Structure formats: structure tokens, C-alpha cells
Amino acid sequence: MAKKYGMIHDNNLCIGCQACNVACRSENKIPESVYRLQVWVKQEEYPNGSLGYEYHRQSCVQCENTPCVSVCPTKASHVNEEGIVLVDVDLCVGCLYCVAACPYQARYVHPVTKAPDKCTFCHESRLSRGEEPACVTVCPTDALTFGDLNDPKSKINKMLSEKVTYRQKEKLGTSPKMFIVPNHKGGINS
């Protein structure tokens, strides 16, 4: 069965240290002015008055029902057999429809190719070598879990069956493959 790659970001383990941010940049040669991945840290105040930090992983959530692929006029934006959303730069004209259509603002315009670029789960670099994405490899607190959602024995499926997860903007029907384990202290901001 073909693979379907997904990822879990655990808000309880994430400490917002940006190790993933930098490793991604290093591994995928991201130009300095743009980012494929950031982790935003927001201070929250809970109903009982106590404070907390919420961690938001800002990167492509690899939808199954992809708005960016639907709107691309030349099929430059496409999904490969493993469920990863990619951009074929050769077909891209730079209309930026996909950038606008993405509800998660996951795409940026690459300063060199001028085509939209985004997180690809390190498809072209590490996955092709049989390694996990750079962010998962370096995360100091193991807040990221990566794997094949079609493999019942995979680590990611085990974790999905054990922990409460949610996905961002589920109401839009995009069916992201990026799952979030909510902070056990706060509420869920879907």
C-alpha cells in the first residue's frame, strides 16, 4: 500500500526552541529572508488566571483535500503518491493562486526560483535517503512524530490512538495530515 505521510506536533513537549526552524533551513538550503517552518509562541491566560505558553507550528499541514492543488492552473502544485504536496517549479508560472488559497499561509515565494515553496516533509532531501524530516530528527524534546498513516504499526498511528489530537481549521474540510496534541493546560483553538 502506498505510504501516506503525516506528522504530530505535541504542544506539551514543544518548548518553542526553534531547533526545527534552523535544521529545516540548514537541510533544505532555505534563503535567509524566508522560512518553511517557524514555531510561534504565544502567552495565554487561562480562565483560572494562570498563564501558559501555546506553541503553534507554522508550516504546511499537508492537506488531503488540498485547496492549493485545486486552484493551480497548470498542475504545478500537486500531490505525490505519498501524500506530500509539492510544487513542480518547471510548470509554475507564478500566479500565486496557491499562496492566496492556502488557509494556513504555508507558502512563500522562493526568492531565487520565484515559485511558491513550502515544507515538503524534506521530500527532496531526507525522505529520498530514507531519513526522517530534519525537524523531527533534531527536536530536543521529541515533540514531533513522523510516519506512515497507512501503516497500522507505525509510531504515528500508535500515538494517534493514545493521545487526543486535533487539526487546524478542520471545518474547512481540508483534512490536514498535521496533527496537534493540545496543551493539557489550555483549550483547543481549532
Place this chain on the structure above:
Amino acid sequence: MTQMLSRRSFLKLSSTAAAVAGLSSIPGTLGALEESQKQLKGNAKFTPSICEMCTSSCTIEARVEDGKGMFIRGNPADKGRGGKVCARGSAGFNQLYDPQRLVKPIMRVGERGEGKWKEVSWDEAYTFIAKKLDDIKQKYGAHTVAFTARSGWNKTWFHNLAQAYGSHNLFGHEATCPLAYDLAMDDIFENGISRDFAKSKYIINLSHNVFEGIVISYARQYMDAMEHGGKVICLDPRFSTMAAKANEWHPIKPGHDLPFVLAFIHTLINENLYNKKFVEKYCEGFEELKASVAEFTPEKMAVECDISADIIKRMAREFAKAAPKAIFDFCHRVTLTPQELELRRAIMMCNVLVGAVEQEGGYYLNKGAGFYNKFLGEGDAKAPTLKKPKIPAYPKVEVPRIDRIGEKDSEFFLAKKGNGIVTLVPHAALNELPGVGYKIHGWFIARNNPVMTQSNTENVIKALKAMDLVVVYDIQVSDTAWFADIVLPDTTYLERDEEFTASGGKNPGYSVGRQKVVEPIGECRPGWRVAKELAEKMGLGAYFPYKDIEDYRLQQVGDNIDLLAKLKATGMSSFGVPLLLQDKKSVAEFVKKFPSAASKVNQEGTIDFPHKIKLFSPELEAVSKKGALSYEPFKYKEADELYFINGKSAVRTNGHNGNNAWLNNLLDDAAVWIHPKTAERLGIKNGDKIELSNKYATQKGKALVTKGVREDTVFAYFGFGHISKELKRAYGKGVNSNSLYSPLVSPNSGMNLHVVGVKVKKA
């Protein structure tokens, strides 16, 4: 397997400003180097090494990829760190190609701090330094030159050079970092200790923010503890990431940690929560401790530290209940009180009182080869020790060190000679310290940045300007190098091999140290080579009897080729099995592996401590009348000022990598945290430009209005406000914390004080 990095790909990888910066680079920097000299060769196989982006010195693996880039990850063989690196570790690659990095020796041609330089050859540099050192030796004596080398890199070489030269004023950076807990451990346990966070069920954390001042092994262990139901209490004047992850956060008053701990001990003793059997069998000085804390009731101390008596008592009870799987974390930072030594001793005594030592989830003694071997019997194999090459005896120095360590009555007697009290060097340059009899006339600084990291920047700069010789060895023109006479270019950690190291956790461990991933760029040279060549120039070559680092390493392992092979392959090795003296299971495993150790096991199936644990220090009593615990209220600030404190950010390391392009892009200007009520009172809104001022300095910053800090406190991340204009990205951005702190050197521990009063107003 080496790959060539093409010039084209190098340029593609450089920052967009690189091209411009290259046009206006000062002599000696990478930007000023000829294009043809920038090519480099690298290793495409993962090479185990050790990171140098901060002192945590985590194990890493690095390789050149596709001939164009580099990927750095942790070393998967390291179970404790899980093969992980943090943001700074991943950004280390940037150091290689930074156009602002120093690749040739430079000498100043103007005044100190003017920023005018000329390139010199290594030979010219050595000649200059050798002559100057000789001049000082003739005029004032070799001991008037202080040698500072960063722990974890360069001490081996430069402390050797110093002593061969005739100076015993050797220092590390410890007095600006963990020295106090080192001293406390030596005083109480006569050994170093570590914390078994992962198995602990109750941890009290006093501003030990391992999630921002990242120590990867601690961060993972804390997470482990919490995932398995461990409770973490965080006491910190500001809402750090640790506070966010902890079960409870209590904003303790800055500088008032000690009253909290004293009240804690008071409760443990007076409510009979301590482990009587353990204290009786293994400790001495309990009665003195009990008497000394009698007056520090929770009710009285609550007023001091701003934590209610009920909470203090509750925590003490919960702590005792969780014992032995309980840890009062003795932290890892520059001091928050002049009574730093008392504070760390008091904290450690809490664990001792409940018997949470040498069991799972508590403290344990560091067992390096020497210590571990003591528990082995005659018939067992012993843990190998690393050898040092044979060298001639050092010249004897008759006068005391500036910190008087080694003298019988030195208040700093607990500090090791290799660490010293580096915070005294600026003072010793400006004045003759009591009982010392001379001033410091020269400072040889290898990979340390006192202008940035020592309290009271003005004082440090004044001291540097007063000296006859200032030599800095660094990878960039740091804030200290800015005031140097000569700056020597070190290799980055990715470009050098280093000596093997030995350490001890629950059993002895060995590390390959650092290994080269790429050939050095420009004319950078590693410490082992610089020290050796400089020594040869000074006629002291006999003290460096090795050809190169490989030769040195071979001498270290002697004939233990197995150890050598293991280290080269995986980067680490260990000996024996983990040993926890008070844990029956661990002792049984230990005896199974080392049968003749059975003789050391006592009736209960555990092993006795080799020394009594000291709850009262006769030595400290003799030297400073501080054998027992005490509390001396200290005036940190005026009534109309706010407390100013700082801390570490996850994307910066103190004074070291603010200029790293990737890290600088993540955070280049640390805003000052201020409570909404305080901000309103001062008419300050979020994002406003503000001014922090006190009698030492005035600093400009930006306001970040947040409830995550006490109303009487303002906070800023440390490592900003750089002074060296050659750190072009970092120069002048953010608040320079150390310029606001006092030059105080704490009694008995020598540490700088990171609490001070400031007035805040809109700029």
C-alpha cells in the same frame, strides 16, 4: 571521502548581505579573503563530534551534504541526549561561512577599542606575544599575566602554556556560570553530583530554565519526569518556558531565593519530615544545621521571598513525601544573591535531609574512573584513565594567586585552581587586591568574552585598557577582542580535532572530544597548535611533547587501542554499569559485573558513602565563619527602582553567537518584559522605546508588556547590546545587561550578581 565546496555554492549559501559586507570587511575577516582561498574540503560521512555553540557541549554528528551544505544532528549513540540538537547547534554550520568571521591574525593599530586593525602573519603574532610576555615577566613577573580559557575547550593547552611560562593565575569561565554549585558539592559531598531528573517524582526548580537555557539532556529528562507523573514546581520572578511546563509557577522575589530555602529546611527539620536514619548514618553537622536555621521560620521568610508560609510548608511536605525520588534542583547560573554559596549548599542539604542521594530520582555522585575504581575489588578490571604526556616540572611561583586559592586562609579555597575566580581579574588589574601584593598586567583570553559576560562592563573595559597586554583567541572580533592588542583566529569547532575527555555520571564515560568535519578555512588554527607554536617561540616547547593532536590522543589512551577505536567510531564509550550506592538493585547488578566488589556491600545490600556528607562545613567556618547557614538581607535596589534580572533565550548563547546570521534573524533585539500595571503607571505601551538606567549605565530597549513578570521586576534576555562594531549584525541591538549590573564579586564563591535596581522610563 572529501567533497569540494564550489565557490558558486558558497556564495549561494552566504547571506544576502555577504556580498556587500565583503566589500567593507575589516582586514583578517573571511569577507576580506580572496575568493580562491574560500574553497574548503569536507567529510561527507557523519562524523561524531561535540557542539561548541554553548557550554552544554552536546554530542553531535555532522556531515557535508551533496558538496554544498552541512547537516548537524545529535549523536544517536548518546542515549541521554537522544541524538538531538537545539537551534544553536543546527546553526553552527553558519559559523563556517560567516564573512564576519576572523580568519587571519590581526593586530590593533590605534587605541584599544578604536577598531583599527592590520593583518599580521602567525609568525609575527607569535613573536609579538612572546616578546610582550617576556617584557612583563622581566618587569613584573610572569604571574601578573592571567590566562583564561573556556571550559570544554582550550584549558588543556593554554593552562599548560601559562604554567610553563610561570603564571599560576589560571582561570576558566566558571565564576560567571556554575562555580557556586561546584563549590557547594565539593564542600558537602567532596565530589561532584548530578541529578536523576527523569526518574524523579517531585522537582523544585529555582529559575533553572533548561528549556531556554537549553541543556538537551536535562530538557529531555524533565519532560520524561513530567510525562511519568512527576511534579515540577517552578519558582522564578518571570514566566519562563520552564514555568509554563511546570505544574506550578510562583513568582519569587528576585534575589530572595535563600530565605525560601532556609524556611524549607526549617520545615523539613521542625516538622520531622527528614530521613533520620540516613542523616544519622551518613551525615555530620546536623545539630549545627538545625541550630542555624532555627530562626528562619516560614512565616518570617515569607515576607522576604514573597512566597507564603503555607506554600513553603506544603512544598516541603510534598517533597519529603516523594523522597527518595525528589530533587531540589541546584540550578546552573550566575548568582541571584551575594550569598550564592550558602544558597547552593542549602539547596543540596534539602536532598540530603530526605535521603534522596544515590537512589533513583535523586542526586547521585559523579563516578569518573578514579572514583568508580575505588569500589572495585582486587580481581576486577578497572576503568581506564586517560593519561597526560610527561612534561618537565613547572617553574615554582612563590606569590599567591589573585584569588589566593592555595593559600590556607583564602575565602575561595573550595574553588579548583583550573577554575579560579575569573571575576576578580578586572579588579586585580585596577587595584592590588588585599593579600595579593601585585596587579595584573596582562590577560590571555582563549574563547571567553568577559566584556560581554562579566558584570559591570565599564569596569572590565577599564581594566583591559589599563593592562600592558591583551591577547584574545576567538573566531570573531568579539566584544573583548575589540579591546585587544592582538586577536588570533581560532578554528570553528567543525574544523578541528581535540583531545579525548573522560567524565563520570553513574559510571565512567569517555568522549572523542571534537572531530574535524571540514578543513580549516583561511589561516585559522586550533588551540593545541597555537599553544604549542607559541610555546616553541618562547622556548617552552618541552612542555608540548606531541607532534599534533593525533599524537596527543595516542598518548592519552596509551595502549588501550580498543578505547581509541570505539571513540573514533561512535564518539563515546563507557565503562562498567551504572552504580547507585543506595539502590539495592543497582548494587546487585554492579556486584554481578564486578564480583570482588561484594566486599564493599553492607548489611542492607547497599554501599556506604566514602565520606560523611557535611551539613556543616568546618573549613568554611575556619576561613570565613560560614560553616553553618545564615541569611544576610542585601539591598539590591532603591525603593523607587525596579529589579532588573536577565535569563537565557533558546536561540542565543550568552555573549557568543549573537552575530550568527541565522540566530540573529530569529531574534536580534530582546524586548524588556514589564508588567501591565507597572507599564501603565509609567505610561508605557507594548512596543514603546524605553530606557533603563542606574548608577552604572543607561540602556535603551523596547517594552514587551506581559503578565509574565513580577510587578516590581523587569526582565531582558541576556546576550544583546553588543559593543564590538565588527559583530555587524548584533552591534548595538537590545539591552546590554551586564553594563547595568554591579561589579560585586560574591564572598566565598566569587560570582557576579545578576540582580540590580533600575529606573525605567519611556525613551
Place this chain on the structure above:
Amino acid sequence: MNQIWGSMEQYSTVVWHWPIAVYLFLAGLSAGAIISAIVVKWMKGNDVSSSDGIIKAGAILAPVTIGAGLCLLIFDLTRPLMFWKLLIHYNFGSVMTLGVLALFAYFPVVILFLLGVFKKELIDNGPFKFLAPVADFALAQSKMIESITLVLAVGVGAYTGFLLSAMNSYPLLNTPILPALFLASGVSAGISANLVVGLLFFKSSTGESNVGYLHGLDVKVIFAELFFLFILFVGMMYQGGATAHVAGAALSTGGLASLLWIGVIGLGLILPIGLNFALPHGVKHSHGFVIFNALIVLVGVLALRYYILYAGQTFVG
């Protein structure tokens, strides 16, 4: 917490800028111009006088404005030299592909229309004699071509709305009302442009009744636009939650809200209607007023495109 994750400049939600707003205006105008020109040609017995100024205006405006718009679009691409890939690679699920295909067909037919209307000037007496058979074909099959053109023009006019409404990332744009609103305002713009060009450049051949008819039609279309705007915002308000919040913000925040109330609604919709009912018959049918009226309508339509594009991308809840 400090912003320790780097610059957030790349996350601006405004992806498409003023060139797209101008293109949407020009595309709508082109469609509207050709529609109103053909309507005039059909419904007022103008077949015989296909040299009516209004029709001439529409015949010129349609290809010229769509051509200009497409040039603008190409230069706005981040990879403009690759634009031709749009013409040979298709994704039928994408509104943009459908628009490309519609324009692929629309552009030739409006050229045909142009050649038919201006046969005398361009071919008989002009430099394009070699196109005579094409013009003859256009005139011979005029009814069929005009029918096809009408359908394609409605498509072009509406697709600009569908282009924006297909994105569920922008609550203000993700509504079925947008294509209707854009078509209506496109027709209005086309009518106004025809009137301006017709009265200014083809004055002699412009029939008064046609002017009057179009002007009256424009007023009705403007009412439709007002209605669509009303149900757009009121509908969003009643949807509650985040959608209502977005609508509220879009109606009241900053320069964009001012642009909506003053430029789009005030100048472009209320004022023309108001003047139409307030002014005496003589004034409101004078050429000067008609041109003035048409110009403010055009400004209003451009403002509408600009407002919808920017407000839609700015107020995302």
C-alpha cells in the same frame, strides 16, 4: 514572549495586489462593454446601423481592455516568461484554467466582432485588406458569433468573481454572491465605458435613444449591485461567529472601509442613482452629464474591485 522565530513578513495575507484589481476591473469592463454593445445591436433594431457609436465603442473597448488586462496580468506573475505554460497545461478544477480557456475563446471572437464593425475603416480603407475574408465571415455569421460572444462575455464577467470566491481562506471572498456582484458591476462599467467612448469619439453616429436606453439600463444594474452588496454583508452578519466578525471589520476598519462607503457606494452607486432621480430630464440626458455620470460609475467599479480584493485578503478573522 519575544518573537524568537524570525521575521513574519512572508505571512502577509495580501497576496494579490493592485495589478489584479485593475485586471479584474478591465476584464469586467471588457465583458460588460461587449455585452451592452451587442444588446444595443440586437434589441434596438440597430442591425442596420451597426455603425452606431455605442456599438463601435464596445467593439474597440472589448479587445483593447482585455488585452491590456492580460498584459498587466502577465507582468504581475512572479515568473512572467513562463506565462505560456498556462496555455498548454490545464487543471479543469481550477477557475484560473477555466478563465484561461474562456479568454482563449473570448479574445478571437471579440476581434471578429471588431473586424465586422470596423470593416470599412480597417479593411476597405485601412491596412488590414488581407483580413477581408475574416471580416466578411464575421458579418455573415454575425448572429451566431454575437451569441457565442455573449455567452463567453458572461463567462468572463463572472469568472473574475469565481476566481476569488473559490478560495475558502478568505471569508469575505468565499461567497457565491461575488460572481453575481462582479458580473453586474462589470456590465455597469461596460455600459459606462461605451457611453464615454461613444459620446466622445463617435458622437456623430451615436443614437440618442441608445444612449437613453443604456443609461436607464445602467441605473437598473446599479440597483442590482447595491442589492448584491447588501445581501453580501448582511448575509455574513447573520452567519454569525467569525464570519460576522470579518464583515463587521471590513465595514468599519481603516482606509478600506472609507473606500467602500465613499468610493464604491457613495460615488459609484448612490450618487448616480440619486442624480438620476433628482435632476430634471433635460440635464440628466445631456451629453455632459451622461459622461460625468459614466465616469463616476467607472471610478466606483474600479474602487469596488480594489476594495473587494484588498478587504477580502486583509480581514480574515
